[in-house]
Amino acid sequence: MILNVDLASEVPIYQQLRDRIVEAIAGGVLTVGSSLPATRTLAADFGINFHTVNKAYDLLRQQGVIRLNRKSGAVVTSTAADPPFSAEWTARARTLLAEAVARGLPPDEVLEICRSVLDSFGATQPEDKP
Template sequence: MRLILDLDSEVPIYQQIRDRVVEAIADGLLAPGASLPSTRQCAVDLAINFHTVNKAYDLLRREGIIRINRKSGAVVHPDVRKATAELRVGADWERRLRTLLAEAVVRGAAEEEVMAYVGTALEGFAGFAEQGEGGGRG
């Protein structure tokens, strides 16, 4: 897995790491059970402080996306693609999505353009079509 970060972005580096890992899982580049590099190795590869990587991994762990233990290190949670009560109730992702949609509105994007992009993005995620059939999208 190769992470590409924007060091000039307003988004904190730990959040970018977290987001790239989530995207890699959605894209099928990281499968459930796949190992992630150690925090130290990831920090060396990205030329950043290992505490930054540790913060990203801890966030992913708290969200139930990865598991961390001393023997196997950080691995993608085996049940990562199963719906959770937290997701159904509405978590932080709804606020982040609302903000992104608000940015599109503020920048004058047409509803059709936004909906087309959302559809294309969802279809691009590995396994989404199979998961979404019969009840995921409407």
Template sequence: MQLTLDLDSEVPIYQQIRDRIVEAIARGQATEGDPLPSTRQLAADFGINFHTVNKAYDLLRQQGVIRINRKSGAVVRRDPATGPPEAGFTDDWEERMRVLLAEATVHGLGLEDVMRRCETMLTEFKETP
């Protein structure tokens, strides 16, 4: 799994790390049990503070995407094919989606355009049974 960050972006670095890891899992580039780089290693690779990486990993842990063990470090906890989402996920996801769709509407994207873009993006991700 290779992460790409835009250090000049307005999106906080910890959020970019979180987003890229979720995308890698969805694409099948990281699967359940796969180790993630240590916070210090990833921070050194990007020349950022390890607390920034730690914040991203903690967010992923809270969201049930990774587990963190003192001995084994951070590993992918969930594979998209392992079953239904955990309790509460769908409600939180729908709220975030509502905001994104509102933004699309405010900026003039129509239903067909939004649906086409969603379909295109979903096909990028790993097919799950």
């Protein structure tokens, strides 16, 4: 798994790590049961404090994306969308979409971008059941 973070970005490094891991899961690079690198290993690879990686992993654990275990480390878990997640996600999506419209992107272009991003993850998602 290759993660890219921008150490000069205004987005905190732990958030970038969290986001890249979620994207790797959505893209099928990481699957249920996949192990993540140890916090100290990942921190050394990026030249960052291991507490930063720990913060990203803890956030993913709180969100139910990974489980942390002393023996097996950080492992991707299976998750199902629940009503609280759906409500929180909808609020975040609303803000992101509002930003796109406020910055002048036409609604059709916003929808096309959304479809394109979803399609990039589509090959890894289970097919719709009748």
